[in-house]
Amino acid sequence: NAGVTQTPKFRILKIGQSMTLQCTQDMNHNYMYWYRQDPGMGLKLIYYSVGAGITDKGEVPNGYNVSRSTTEDFPLRLELAAPSQTSVYFCASSYLMGIGQAHQPQHFGDGTRLSIL
Amino acid sequence: AQSVTQLGSHVSVSEGALVLLRCNYSSSVPPYLFWYVQYPNQGLQLLLKYTTGATLVKGINGFEAEFKKSETSFHLTKPSAHMSDAAEYFCAVSENNNDMRFGAGTRLTVKP
Numbered sequence: 375n376a377g378v379t380q381t382p383k384f385r386i387l388k389i390g391q392s393m394t395l396q397c398t399q400d401m402n403h404n405y406m407y408w409y410r411q412d413p414g415m416g417l418k419l420i421y422y423s424v425g426a427g428i429t430d431k432g433e434v435p436n437g438y439n440v441s442r443s444t445t446e447d448f449p450l451r452l453e454l455a456a457p458s459q460t461s462v463y464f465c466a467s468s469y470l471m472g473i474g475q476a477h478q479p480q481h482f483g484d485g486t487r488l489s490i491l
Numbered sequence: 492a493q494s495v496t497q498l499g500s501h502v503s504v505s506e507g508a509l510v511l512l513r514c515n516y517s518s519s520v521p522p523y524l525f526w527y528v529q530y531p532n533q534g535l536q537l538l539l540k541y542t543t544g545a546t547l548v549k550g551i552n553g554f555e556a557e558f559k560k561s562e563t564s565f566h567l568t569k570p571s572a573h574m575s576d577a578a579e580y581f582c583a584v585s586e587n588n589n590d591m592r593f594g595a596g597t598r599l600t601v602k603p
Contacts, residue, residue: 379547416594417581464534475588476585479537482534482535484533485532486530
């Protein structure tokens, strides 16, 4: 009963490098989300997906890309890492009936702590 | 767009005392409201949510919250704090517009 699994847990990148944060869920949830959490602030939505093949931007999408080729996986890609992307990244999922539902993330991963130097 | 204000970034209570964490929201439509808890080095866990219906919502671990439309509030309470309740708590508001906003969080400390 794994829930939402994120890898890696920690990573240090140099400015300009690229990487992919992995997220997988085993609950057959249709909605998946990527958030970032900065110190002293709440979570901000980067991208979300309402099902395989469908993704959309959230509040802070610049500098990131996502894909959703399967129900289970929702990777987040940083193409050109910048210091402003130092943060803790959380993937979440939920099951909602239909498209266009109000977001209700139910299950969260334990996060990926990313530092860009 | 909707927004959330959590009053007090830090709250400290004694074990056995009442826990009250305050949340006020702004929304142009009837909102969905949530409380999440985050323990160190973990993701958020959903404590409770209000969507429609009864305005007093009961959640896990003995927490409850009441939706008060007239006060635009959704305060979280627990009658008796336990040491295990020490964590960070986030209030969030969601509208039916593919967006959800979180408050900045309140760190709860429980003193023995």
